[in-house]
Amino acid sequence: MPLSKKEFVDIITRLQTTTELVDKVEELFRQSRDNLENDFCNGAGLQISHEGIVVQLLEKIMGDSCGNISYFIYELDYGKEYKEGCISDNNGFIDISSAEKLYDFLMIEYGSKSDNGSMKK
Numbered sequence: 001m002p003l004s005k006k007e008f009v010d011i012i013t014r015l016q017t018t019t020e021l022v023d024k025v026e027e028l029f030r031q032s033r034d035n036l037e038n039d040f041c042n043g044a045g046l047q048i049s050h051e052g053i054v055v056q057l058l059e060k061i062m063g064d065s066c067g068n069i070s071y072f073i074y075e076l077d078y079g080k081e082y083k084e085g086c087i088s089d090n091n092g093f094i095d096i097s098s099a100e101k102l103y104d105f106l107m108i109e110y111g112s113k114s115d116n117g118s119m120k121k
Contacts (some may be wrong), residue, residue, distance in 0.1 A: 002062050002110055005103045011058060012099035015051060016078045022032045072102050 003011070059069050068087075076082050082097040096102040 002107065003058075005100065005107075006059070006101045008062070008106075009099045011054065012078070012102075013071075015054060015073065015088045019051070019078075064106055066109075067107075068096065068102065068106060072096055072099075 002008075055070055055073060058064070059067065062069065071087070072079060076086070076096070079097045079099070079102070082095075084095070085093055085097055087094045094105055096105055
């Protein structure tokens with residue numbers, strides 16, 4: 001059974017918030033002359049070490065065998081880099097510009113369980 005839309009969006013939002021916080025902390029480290037030699041070992045990177053596991057679990061729970069969740073998070077930067085046409089299936093373009101729209105698409109895929117509508121990235 002997949003997650004509810006609210007549960008899914010909440011998890012994606014929390015991952016995004018954590019990623020953005022880590023990016024800000026890493027930027028502060030890069031800007032600090034005192035910490036330049038320690039840049040390779042900052043605690044912020046350790047905080048997000050769970051992200052890959054969470055993404056794998058989400059893909060498994062949501063029946064996402066094509067890696068759409070990973071694509072949304074890593075390639076599309078949580079949908080910020082989405083442009084119409086960057087993802088499609090045999091029926092045309094697929095809008096995954098937000099976690100909500102990604103969830104709706106995943107639910108269609110989860111319900112169909114067929115390879116006929118394989119998406120193209």
